[in-house]
Amino acid sequence: MELDPRLWGIRSMLSRVRHKILVLSGKGGVGKTLTTALLGLAAARKGLPVGALDLDVTDPNLHVVLGVDPGREWPGERKGILPVHVAGLRFMSVAFFTRGRAAPLRGREASEAIREILSATNWGQLELLLVDMPPGLGEEMLETLKLIPESIALVVGTPSRLSRDSLARLLSLLAENMPTRRILLLENMARGEAVLTSLAREYGARYIGSIPYDSRVEEALGDPSRLLDTGPGKASECIVEAILDYLSS
Numbered sequence: 670m671e672l673d674p675r676l677w678g679i680r681s682m683l684s685r686v687r688h689k690i691l692v693l694s695g696k697g698g699v700g701k702t703l704t705t706a707l708l709g710l711a712a713a714r715k716g717l718p719v720g721a722l723d724l725d726v727t728d729p730n731l732h733v734v735l736g737v738d739p740g741r742e743w744p745g746e747r748k749g750i751l752p753v754h755v756a757g758l759r760f761m762s763v764a765f766f767t768r769g770r771a772a773p774l775r776g777r778e779a780s781e782a783i784r785e786i787l788s789a790t791n792w793g794q795l796e797l798l799l800v801d802m803p804p805g806l807g808e809e810m811l812e813t814l815k816l817i818p819e820s821i822a823l824v825v826g827t828p829s830r831l832s833r834d835s836l837a838r839l840l841s842l843l844a845e846n847m848p849t850r851r852i853l854l855l856e857n858m859a860r861g862e863a864v865l866t867s868l869a870r871e872y873g874a875r876y877i878g879s880i881p882y883d884s885r886v887e888e889a890l891g892d893p894s895r896l897l898d899t900g901p902g903k904a905s906e907c908i909v910e911a912i913l914d915y916l917s918s
């Protein structure tokens with residue numbers, strides 16, 4: 670048994686967060702950060718109390734997508750650290766504490782940073798908390814899955830054959846080692862027909878929908894309302910509906 674008091678702090682801080690969703694991927698650059706932002710913004714636009722947390726502790730960049738400057742905005746404090754509000758979304762990131770500087774972390778140090786931020790952030794009452802993770806099957810993912818055992822895994826994949834093997838490895842790891850974990854699969858940068866549905870079926874994951882590729886995303890980065898106007902933004906509204914349906918079934 671572990672005697673880290675932060676474990677108690679994490680339970681307490683997350684006790685009023687109804688659904689915790691960890692956004693994961695096998696391979697990097699598949700769109701976890703973009704989809705975390707879009708799903709959060711789309712849910713906030715619907716009026717849901719929703720939070721987004723950047724747990725990519727060595728390379729946080731969710732603030733770039735959301736247009737938050739961690740050098741200028743600063744979370745408040747009241748019974749913990751308070752998330753910053755952006756377009757109706759409550760947002761927290763390790764970038765507020767590193768102020769954009771590099772944060773090289775070795776082995777367990779990344780887990781320590783994750784424990785600190787999870788135990789210190791006071792989200793208040795939330796319906797959904799979306800957690801943007803670094804890619805791969807490393808320490809950060811395993812630690813966060815352990816710290817939030819009730820969390821749902823939202824795995825992001827692309828139709829590219831290059832990313833399909835690592836996607837299959839991640840899905841099989843989750844299915845074999847965490848058979849009770851609920852797993853959703855989101856296809857990003859989709860080109861026409863859905864191609865990941867059979868992979869989802871094979872590993873017992875729920876295929877939750879697809880987000881198209883849209884070259885207008887690049888110039889909309891940092892501007893929440895423009896982002897929601899892109900193809901991926903509109904698709905995210907449907908994905909939020911599908912996730913809410915899934916959670917209520």
Ligand SMILES: Nc1ncnc2c1ncn2[C@@H]1O[C@H](COP(=O)(O)OP(=O)(O)OP(=O)(O)O)[C@@H](O)[C@H]1O
Pocket residue numbers: 694696697698699700701702703704725802803804857858859880881882883884886887901
């Ligand atoms: N549907 C899309 N349409 C257009 N561009 C996209 C789409 N999804 C992601 N991108 C772009 O692809 C790049 C990678 O996306 P993103 O940073 O969200 O991936 P990631 O999985 O978080 O990467 P990392 O593994 O490094 O954290 C970004 O430039 C992003 O704007």
Ligand SMILES: [Mg+2]
Pocket residue numbers: 701702703725730801802803
């Ligand atoms: Mg990312």
